[in-house]
Amino acid sequence: MSYLDFYGLQREPFSNVPDPIFFWNGRSHETALNKLRFALEQRRGLSLVIGEIGAGKTTLSRRLFESLDETRFHKALLIVIHSEVTADWLLHRFAQLLGVEHPKHNKLEVLGQIYDRLRIIDEKGQIVALLIDEAQMFGTRELMEEFRGLLNIEAQGRKLINFVFFGLPEVEENLQLDEPLRQRVALRVNLQRYDEADTLAYLAHRVNVAGGKKGLIPPDVAARLHFHGQGSPRVLNALADNLLLEGFLQKTRTLTVAMLDKVAAELNLQESQPDPLADILGHRPVKPGRKSKDEWQEVDLNKLLGFLDKK
Template identity: 45%
Template sequence: MSYLEHFGFEQEPFSNAPDARFYFDSEQHQQAQRRLRFAVDSNKGLAVVVGGIGTGKTTLARRMLDLLGTERYQSSLLIMVHSGITPEWLLSHIALQMGVATPGNDRLVILRQLYERLLEIDAQGRRAVILIDEAQMLQTRELMEEFRGLLNLEIPGRKLLNILFFGLPELEENLRLDPPLAQRVAMRCELTSLTAGNTASYIWHRLRIAGGQRMVFDDDAIAAVHQYAGGVPRLINTLCDNCLFEGALLNREQIDEKIVIDMAKALDLHGDAAPRSEEVDLDQGLEQIESMLERLEMKSCPLA
């Protein structure tokens, strides 16, 4: 019997795959959402969301994409997967996403095509929005300058394109590569790890969405999850997923603190390693977490 059956879930409650149904509307996410929406609706131009690993930036980006429905918005989410992208490629892709059928080869041609398309969108009474996830990968000054150029596409009274960056805190370093662009940040939001109380709510939220009828983690277990995962949603997911699997193997109805500690040790999580954005060495923390996630993925294979 799978742990889904054992605990009466309809689906995995702690999958790290993006799924809008599991969106946890924490206070900080609500606030960020409201601010980003305002930035777009009032054509502010550039808004930035920064946060540590696993704090929900991608989830928020997808949430925003869902909210920016096609009726009122021409919106597109670009997810950066490598940092070697050229300004031309970026520009061509953005033009394509904004509805330019066949972007030209020349940068100026593309810009003209994009401008005309943005005017069309504006004439339809819609807003054009580009969301860039993993924006910390935009590491060159040329790329930053390209975005500044895009933000300059405007008509009297308003900008024609809105850009939302979602990225790790180092994104802010990248923005500073082009100081005029950094000055154009009209809205900034920061996502942090969850508090202990939010961790409990987050766990219950996901259990409930997955079809759970009861809280299968006892209080001590939740405290332990928060301690070992450091309030980072992605780590909470991984740890809880392992705990549920272990609980089912042990035929337990309830996940207790011992199971959480055992699983945290197995995952090589340390209670005092909870990342705190203002204290952690970013590069070191990033490496630690990435290596940890890799290990987790490797471990999770035989479990599947």
């Protein structure tokens, strides 16, 4: 019997491979999606989606891409896989994404091709939306200047090209390499980690989409998943996937907190939880292997009293 058959699943519920079918319209992600659609429909130019590792940026980028009507938008999704990107490569790639069949190698000529293609798309009544995942890889002033130049292309007061950057917080630092470009950011979206209610709804949603039965992950186990995963979708997926595997190997469909703690320990996640009281007291423990002593910083009395009031 396979893992899926054992739990009565039609597909893997917690794979970390981005799949729009599993997109969960949580509060922050749904708001982000609506804001991004509006910015593109209004031709706002440059939008920015910032999130820590595992916050769901890649899934959101694919969901946004899928949601854009092909008759209304000329859309493309570019995934940047390394930081050695040159301005010439970038312009050549954009020309291809816009439908230029034989992009020139000369910069001025390819810019002319891009402009002509943008005008044709605009005359068809379409909006150009270029989504860029892992945008923090664009880390040079030269690249930032190229984006600024492209965003200057307009016709009758309309921007002919729109970008959405999805990336780590370093994207903000890269934009500072070109202050005029930074000032052109029309929309900033910060993806937040899930709170416990979000986590429970997220887990239930993925199990349901995968064809699983309600209650496959008991409430106490789901709450413990939030504790270990700290609201990160990617970490939650890894934990839940390994938990289901653990149950399969033990030949039990009754998933427990003890099983989850074992999985978290194997994934080296148990010791990563912040201690709220230690944080309030200003305690900063030294990492293993460091010879210096633990550090203690000034205590915020108001935070301490607030913490004690909750006890």
